[in-house]
Amino acid sequence: MALNLSYTVLERFLRYVQIDTQSDPSAEAFPSTEKQKDLSRLLVQELQGMGIADAHLDEYGYVYATVPANTDKEVPVICFCSHVDTAPDCSGANVKPLVRKNYDGSVLTFPDDPNVRLDPAQHPELARKIGHDIVTASGTTLLGADNKAGVAAIMDAAWQLMNNPGIKHGKVRILFTPDEEIGRGVDHVDIKKLGADFGYTVDGERLGSLEDETFSADAVTIDIQGVSIHPGFAKGKLESALKIAADVVAALPKDRLSPETTSGKEGFIHPVSLQGGAEQAQISFIIRDFEDAQLQAHEAFLKEVLDGVMKHYPNSHAGFKVTEQYRNMKQVVGQYPQIVDNAMEGMRRAGVEPQRGSIRGGTDGSRLSFMGLPCPNIFAGEYAFHSREEWSSVQDMEAAVRTIIETLRVWEERS
Numbered sequence: 001m002a003l004n005l006s007y008t009v010l011e012r013f014l015r016y017v018q019i020d021t022q023s024d025p026s027a028e029a030f031p032s033t034e035k036q037k038d039l040s041r042l043l044v045q046e047l048q049g050m051g052i053a054d055a056h057l058d059e060y061g062y063v064y065a066t067v068p069a070n071t072d073k074e075v076p077v078i079c080f081c082s083h084v085d086t087a088p089d090c091s092g093a094n095v096k097p098l099v100r101k102n103y104d105g106s107v108l109t110f111p112d113d114p115n116v117r118l119d120p121a122q123h124p125e126l127a128r129k130i131g132h133d134i135v136t137a138s139g140t141t142l143l144g145a146d147n148k149a150g151v152a153a154i155m156d157a158a159w160q161l162m163n164n165p166g167i168k169h170g171k172v173r174i175l176f177t178p179d180e181e182i183g184r185g186v187d188h189v190d191i192k193k194l195g196a197d198f199g200y201t202v203d204g205e206r207l208g209s210l211e212d213e214t215f216s217a218d219a220v221t222i223d224i225q226g227v228s229i230h231p232g233f234a235k236g237k238l239e240s241a242l243k244i245a246a247d248v249v250a251a252l253p254k255d256r257l258s259p260e261t262t263s264g265k266e267g268f269i270h271p272v273s274l275q276g277g278a279e280q281a282q283i284s285f286i287i288r289d290f291e292d293a294q295l296q297a298h299e300a301f302l303k304e305v306l307d308g309v310m311k312h313y314p315n316s317h318a319g320f321k322v323t324e325q326y327r328n329m330k331q332v333v334g335q336y337p338q339i340v341d342n343a344m345e346g347m348r349r350a351g352v353e354p355q356r357g358s359i360r361g362g363t364d365g366s367r368l369s370f371m372g373l374p375c376p377n378i379f380a381g382e383y384a385f386h387s388r389e390e391w392s393s394v395q396d397m398e399a400a401v402r403t404i405i406e407t408l409r410v411w412e413e414r415s
Helices: 009-017 036-049 145-163 241-250 292-310 337-349 364-370 394-413
Strands: 063-067 078-083 098-100 134-136 172-177 198-204 209-214 216-225 268-276 280-289 317-326 355-359 377-379 391-393
Touching: 009 036, 009 134, 009 145, 009 394, 036 063, 036 145, 036 172, 063 145, 078 145, 078 364, 078 394, 145 172, 145 198, 145 391, 145 394, 198 209, 198 337, 198 364, 198 394, 209 337, 216 241, 216 292, 241 268, 241 280, 241 292, 268 292, 280 292, 292 317, 317 364, 337 394, 377 394, 391 394
Parallel strands: 078 172, 078 198, 198 377, 209 355
Antiparallel strands: 063 172, 098 134, 134 391, 209 377, 216 280, 216 317, 268 280
């Protein structure tokens, strides 16, 4: 049965991006900001309005919902997941979405800040979207396409399933999470309650992307205890923790092992913050690689750099703490090739050419995979994440809706 859909994804997307859901990495609470629940409550209302009776918001800010099966076949339970929060990098308050219809390939300007320009020469994906309807913000905020494009696609797909009983599918679970942008998105997911066999995050960029491999990720914290003394009497005695920390950062390679010098499958060591003074200082790093062994090698190298610097400061001390963040989902997803195969076939049936690849980052699916829900990532049509230049293609979002539905049909047919 060919799909003949009356899409709701754009109207949903425009509604959702105007709700400020920015997460806060400095907060202790979960979710980190209560305002994320403003969108989650709306999603529950809309899901219930579709006839999805069990849609609810739990104490942690997760939305759970079920689209019941309409087939007699034994079909694996499939979950689709997106996150409601937007990144702390750029304001998400008072977003004014603009729909630029029938894009002509020109440089897009923004009414609220003429210094912001969306240039197809700098954004190759935009250059491929001539004729598309492009959504941006107004120049002073991010748009929130990451990941409200995915949220809107899942919501539209759920609406289509509830209103088109001729689309045969198994049981579908919907999960919307808070705090993904600050690395806590699945901290309190109840996998048993979710009750899904396999899943897909809808949090990808370019049309047709299907990512079943991510970085493995650790954090490293270096705490330095220096020797502090009045600077007027410091000769031969002062060992400034702040200067030691600066020496550690300066000793890192300039031509490799950094985000700005790597691509593809290359990993990196990246200092993300340095704070302190003469007596104490702390450096926070993120370490990334696709191979766990290489991740450990990067950490060993960083420890060697630290030890080399500390030799010059005999009366100071340094701690080196490694914290696991997430692991390459390929280690789990690779055991279930049907997850990727069925999604790729779903894309083809949706008129989309699949592009299988890797993420130089992680998603909620990385951790969900190791929690018992193998969960690769599919596209949502969201681009230029975390910036005032963020944009989305309406046609790509509609293709994501078709892909979700067609993937479910493939699961049903092949069961």
